[in-house]
Amino acid sequence: MKVDLRINGVSRTADIEPRKTLLDVLRENFLLNGTHAGCEHGVCGACTVLIDGEPVRSCLMFAVQADGYEITTIEGLAPAPGELSVIQDAFCETHGLQCGYCTPGMILSAHALLQRNVTPTREDIVEAISGNICRCTGYGQIIEAVQFAARLRLANTPRQAAQTDKSVAEAK
Amino acid sequence: MKPAPFDYVRPDSLAEACELLAGDDDARVIAGGQTLVPMLAMRLARPARLIDILRLPELAGIREEKGSVVVGATTRQAQAERDPIIRASVPMLARVLPWVGHPPTRNRGTVGGSIANGDPSAEIPLVAVTLSAEIMLAARTGPTSMPAEEFFIGPMVTSIDQGQCVRAIRFPVWPHRRIGVGFFEVSSRRSDFAFVAAAAQVALDEEGRCLDIALGLGGVADRPLRLDMSSLAGTVVDAASAADAINAACADLDAMSDLHASATYRRRVAGVLCLRALEQARDNAAAKPAKGAR
Structure with a gap:
């Protein structure tokens, strides 16, 4: 069956059996082995990808069902080849990965969380990664990594509030 | 962990889907696939053909209809969780949805899918039975419907016939001003299958007397149960009277026993969670102002 998929902003076509999951097609047909x-x-959540920005398990979806959605894999997060996204960087800084097997799923779940909630509480983070299992049980550092990433993203965002404060100060 | 081969069809209309379903005994409906795909992967299910209804426009959307809220079968659980109509008018459904699976499964899993699957410990069927919702079905012969209590027969067994598919679920909206809900469940990990789940909804009058009351129990018997609490109607519900009514209703409860929890444990926890859910519902209702807007 012929399917048109949109993966990390690029349109791609594959001729695939209906029984192939999105996970298998990402890995085998498109060599996106980060999933x-x-x-x-x-x-377990290791195969998590984003479908229209929301985390979804790619093993629970057939690739033939995935046309028309914007699919984001771990390869699609970094701004340029050889660089890391803020969350990926935060995972390195806080030792948020041990064996690394769950990491792509954790990072994509965290990415979706931070896209809609810039100041998540610890409970928000725990809820967001509740569908991802870390068999090394390194949850402590993973939560720290997401908290650190949230702080970094906030610090790097040009703030309108700061400008307003400044103009108020100038007015005085 | 690879499904056996199957044909995949995505019909453009509900009528076409019903036609396909009626003509093929080996066909199965797929929507969100969050339960069916694992079954296929483990080859516990081997349909020859999957009929994908997820994008059918007739099955989408949440709408208010005289005294009820109709939730389309393919409404995503995550979408229902955020929906303002459900939050305002079917608060029990809004309350339990965060307990249904995990965020990634709620992003794909549908409300109708959970109903059609009929897991005895699932929260959405529990709400449907507790509130006496109506399960609306589609078939080649035309639309039909049945009360939720008749729909669920046993573990993963429902009254749905080959050739039928769930179209929507009609949840009744209580007309009262002061309504509160309560929900508790016990599971081994966050969002795992409930060993016991209890959901309650209570409406109070201005003096705090109970106008209407609904209490349901999931995970205990082979299907979700609505418990008879009619003895509490018209009274001021306190811990003692609630416990008496719950004990009477649970007296001949046929509890399941499995690897995770014995029947004795389930029966014991059921009594405790029912009381907690009922008291939480009553307190939430009492916190609403007796006069003024709902």
Whole structure:
């Protein structure tokens, strides 16, 4: 079956069997091996990708169902080849990865969270990654990494409020 | 962990989907696929053909209709969780949705899919039975519907016939001003299958007397149950009277026993969670102003 997919902003076409999951097609047809195959039945979250910006398990979706959506994999997060996104950088800084198997899924779940909530509480972060299992049990540093990434993103955002404060100060 | 081969069809209309379903005994409906795909991957299910109804316009959307809220079968659980109509008019559904799976499964999983799957510990079927919702079905012969209590028969077994698919769920909206909901569940990890889940909705009059009351229990029996609390109607519900009514309703409860929890444990926890849910619902209703806007 012929399917048109939009992956990391690029349109791609594949001729695939209906029984192939989005996970298998990303890895085997498009060599996007950053999406990890864990349990392959929807338990572990290692295969998480973003569909229209929301985290979804790519092993629980057939590729033939994925046309018309904007699919983002871990390869699509960094601003340029060889660079890291803020969240990826934060995971390195806080030792948020041990074996690294769950990391792409964790980072994509965290990315979706920070896109809609710039100041998440610890509970928000725990809820957001509740569908991702870290078999090394390194949750402590993963939560720290997301908290650190949230702070970094906030610090790097040009703030309108700051400008308003300044203009108020100037007016005085 | 690879599904066996199957044909995949995505019909353009509900009528076409029903036609395809009626003509093929080996066909199954797929929508969000959050339960069906694992079953296929483990080859516990091997349909010859999957009929994808997820994008059918007839099955989408949430709308208010005289005294009820109709939730289209393919409404994503995540979408329902954020929906202002559901929050305002079916607060029990809004309350339980964060307990349904995890955020990534709620982004794909549908409200109708959870109903059609009929898991005895699932929260959405529990709400449907507790509130006496109506399950609306589609078939080649035309639309039909049935009460949720008749729809669920046993573990993953429903009254749905081959050739039918869930069209929508009609949740009744209580007309009262002061309504509160309560919900508790016990599971081994956050968002895992509930061993016991209890959901309650209470409406109070200006003096705090109970106008209407609904209490449901999931995960205990082979399907969600609505418990008879009619003895509390018209009274001021306190811990003692609630406990008596719950004990009477749970007296001949046929509890399941499995690897995770024995029937004795389930029965015992059921009584405790029912009381907590009922008291939480009553307190939430009492916190609403007796006069003025709802």
